[in-house]
Amino acid sequence: MLVSWYCKECGFRVSLDKRYFWRCPRCGSPLDIEYRPVYEYGSRGLDRFRGLLPISPLKYIGEGETKIIIEKLDGVEVVFKLEYSNPSGSFKDRGTALAISYAYTMGYKEVVEDSSGNTGISVALYSRIYKLRSRIVIPKTTSREKKCLMRMLGAELVEVPTRGDAANYVLSLISDAFYVAHTWSPLYIYGASTISFEVYEDYGVPDVVMLPVGSGGLLLGVMKGFEILNSLGKVSKIPRPVAIEGYSVQPVFKVVKGYEEKGEDSSLAEGIMVPNPPRLNEVKNYIDKYGGDVILVGNSEIIKALEELLDLGFVVEPTSATAYAAFKKYRDRLKGLKVLIVLTGSGLKMCRE
Ligand SMILES: Cc1ncc(COP(=O)(O)O)c(C=O)c1O
Ligand SMILES: [Zn+2]
Numbered sequence: 136m137l138v139s140w141y142c143k144e145c146g147f148r149v150s151l152d153k154r155y156f157w158r159c160p161r162c163g164s165p166l167d168i169e170y171r172p173v174y175e176y177g178s179r180g181l182d183r184f185r186g187l188l189p190i191s192p193l194k195y196i197g198e199g200e201t202k203i204i205i206e207k208l209d210g211v212e213v214v215f216k217l218e219y220s221n222p223s224g225s226f227k228d229r230g231t232a233l234a235i236s237y238a239y240t241m242g243y244k245e246v247v248e249d250s251s252g253n254t255g256i257s258v259a260l261y262s263r264i265y266k267l268r269s270r271i272v273i274p275k276t277t278s279r280e281k282k283c284l285m286r287m288l289g290a291e292l293v294e295v296p297t298r299g300d301a302a303n304y305v306l307s308l309i310s311d312a313f314y315v316a317h318t319w320s321p322l323y324i325y326g327a328s329t330i331s332f333e334v335y336e337d338y339g340v341p342d343v344v345m346l347p348v349g350s351g352g353l354l355l356g357v358m359k360g361f362e363i364l365n366s367l368g369k370v371s372k373i374p375r376p377v378a379i380e381g382y383s384v385q386p387v388f389k390v391v392k393g394y395e396e397k398g399e400d401s402s403l404a405e406g407i408m409v410p411n412p413p414r415l416n417e418v419k420n421y422i423d424k425y426g427g428d429v430i431l432v433g434n435s436e437i438i439k440a441l442e443e444l445l446d447l448g449f450v451v452e453p454t455s456a457t458a459y460a461a462f463k464k465y466r467d468r469l470k471g472l473k474v475l476i477v478l479t480g481s482g483l484k485m486c487r488e
Pocket of ligand 2: 142143144145146147159160161162163164
């Protein structure tokens, strides 16, 4: 199968096994990957969907194949996808499994990344199993527990003041290292698309998907997954995407609605504080194309949602609880519908009293 890095903006195209690019070397845009998906099974985890993905990972440590739990809540059928049960406690493992396997195949010995936490933990874990050195640039706001976990996994940490500083500083570390660049990488999008393949096989197609959005990789991946299934004639409908952001950082809301909405601080949702997502327009396009929406939430709503998720037995982190907080705000508009809520990250990483 011919698999290439491909830039939709300028037409740049190079075979994936020739060289790695974290963005288009010609025009600087985020890259896509060109390949021809076929419905063909491999073995376990992500490799199960081998034919639907541009590459499949060499090693398997239990990522993917997460459970769904279906609850009837206020007249809405809610499908919770337990992504927090991935090996490093978040959905990021799907993209990381592809990215680090690829880095290893391409002969890299060192990996660098900028992350607010979960991707850093995931990259540290997968780098360890492939015996690659990892260096993670994190903002000071990253929780103590997440820092501790990254160090335990063997990553070297570089602390800078903000998430934006991390994105800038990491560029000075690239030279011979593999820059994962999860906010840019199409491998994270294809990794997340396997969430949709699993939901399709275990449940079917929901009417609405409600997803926390930081860089947008999760939303783009889930939508891309349903589009791939649609292009292969497996499904006839594509769900409506509802993006969830916090009031404190709301680039998607602003670009979709054309204004900003004032509201409560939302700093508890540390995983979605991404002010300039490189693929912002792609997120907007999906929302426009499939009649989606954007909902903003604040800390008090997040805390309440987190408590209710714990009541249901879901031990998640505040960033994941934003999706449930938004569901509660929006539920009058969801009556009679089937709604997928992806529970993205584990609460076991951040136990605080
Ligand atoms: C727990 C959690 N949920 C959701 C997201 C948002 O994912 P994305 O950056 O792909 O939009 C993140 C990102 O770090 C996260 O850590
Ligand atoms: Zn280009």
